[in-house]
Structures are given as C-alpha cells and as structure tokens.
Amino acid sequence: MLTNLMDYLSSGSNIMFFIFAVLAIGGAVSMISLTRVVHMVTALALTFISLAGLYVLLNAEFVAFVQVLIYAGAISILMIFGIMMTKHQGEEEEEPKRPWHNGLLLVGVLGLFGFLFYAIQNSTFPAQALEVQEKNTLEIGKLLFNVHVIPFELMSVLLTVAFIGAIVVAKREED
Missing domain, CATH: 1.20.5 (Single alpha-helices involved in coiled-coils or other helix-helix interfaces)
Structure with a gap:
C-alpha cells in the first residue's frame, strides 16, 4: 500500500495536486472554524485559488482564470467591502469551553482520512481515453x-x- 503512495508521489503533477488539495481542504476547514469574518474571507480566497490550481492541473485554463478573476478576486473583495460597510459590535461572544471537542474531532478526521485512503488504494479505476482539446x-x-x-x-x-x-x-x- 505504501508503494502505491510512493509511485503516486513520484510525479510532479501528482505532488502539485496533493498540495492544492490540502490547501483547498485546509482553507475550507479554516473558513468554517475561524471566528473573525475577515479571516474567514481570507481562508475562502485561499480555497478559491487552490481550486484554480486544480483546474490548471486538469488542463482547464479558462475555468482556472475565471476562478481566480471572479471568485478569488471579485467575490472576496465584495465580501470584504460588505464587512467594511456594515457595523459590528466590538465584543465577541465567548464560546463555552469543550475540552474533548478538538480531540474527538482529530480522531474523527484521521479515521475518515484513513478509511478514504484505504478505499482509494484498494480500488481499481478503468483506464479511459482522454481527448484533450488543443484550444479549449x-x-x-x-x-x-x-x-x-x-x-x-x-x-x-x-x-x-x-x-x-x-x-x-x-x-x-x-x-
């Protein structure tokens, strides 16, 4: 099973896919975990840019360009503009302390990742002919x-x- 992982990581495009996927997932998780709205928008912009990188790896340059231009640029700026135009209270509500929450969350995430890794490693995908347009x-x-x-x-x-x-x-x- 580890040899499959090493074979997978021997290609540069697979390494970039892994980096972009981790950044996209990390940005999405950060977006829903953070408490300040500006930090949330920054994490969302990271997710958008990571998705654009994934689109480049799929040879969809136009979709990647639109992703960066519209989502990472315009939508993020629009959200920040909306935050600046609205009034916010200076005080933030304190969440109740849950000592086991982060530990159980980590165990659940690692279990899900392990299950998905095992399922993907043991599955076979049929090879399909890919017809790539030169000028998509x-x-x-x-x-x-x-x-x-x-x-x-x-x-x-x-x-x-x-x-x-x-x-x-x-x-x-x-x-």
Whole structure:
C-alpha cells in the first residue's frame, strides 16, 4: 500500500495536486472554524485559488482564470467591502469551553482520512481515453457566443440589474 503512495508521489503533477488539495481542504476547514469574518474571507480566497490550481492541473485554463478573476478576486473583495460597510459590535461572544471537542474531532478526521485512503488504494479505476482539446478556451468561446448567446446575455442583464439594485439599496441606507 505504501508503494502505491510512493509511485503516486513520484510525479510532479501528482505532488502539485496533493498540495492544492490540502490547501483547498485546509482553507475550507479554516473558513468554517475561524471566528473573525475577515479571516474567514481570507481562508475562502485561499480555497478559491487552490481550486484554480486544480483546474490548471486538469488542463482547464479558462475555468482556472475565471476562478481566480471572479471568485478569488471579485467575490472576496465584495465580501470584504460588505464587512467594511456594515457595523459590528466590538465584543465577541465567548464560546463555552469543550475540552474533548478538538480531540474527538482529530480522531474523527484521521479515521475518515484513513478509511478514504484505504478505499482509494484498494480500488481499481478503468483506464479511459482522454481527448484533450488543443484550444479549449477557443472552443468555450465558440460555444458561448454561438450556441449559448441568449443565456449569456440574460445573465449580463441580470447582473447589471443586481448591481443597480445594490447601489440603490446602499444609497437608501446612507440617507
């Protein structure tokens, strides 16, 4: 079983997959574990960027670019802007102390990881022929502007209306 792991980690792309997967999972767990909202948004941005790295490893450069541009950039900045615009109390509520909580959580996580590792190591996956497009961004553009042009334009109108609505709501609260 350990030889399978060593064979897996002998490739550079597999090592990068492991690093990006650990960062994505770590960022997601940190996001739900942290108590300060700004720290949560930073952990969420780490998760978004790690997912973009996974998309690059899957040869989906366009999806990775959109992931970084829209989610890691725009959504994270929008969340931080929303945090800055709202009023927060200076005091935070203290959680009750649970001494065994972290220990039981660690045992559960290690047990789940061990079970998943054992199941993946003992399973066989059929080999499939993978047909990779040379210019996948060009193909996405052709599909987007030929086949799916109506939904694309409807989404742009919807986002414009939502943006205008957000400005109107912000102006009302300011007055």
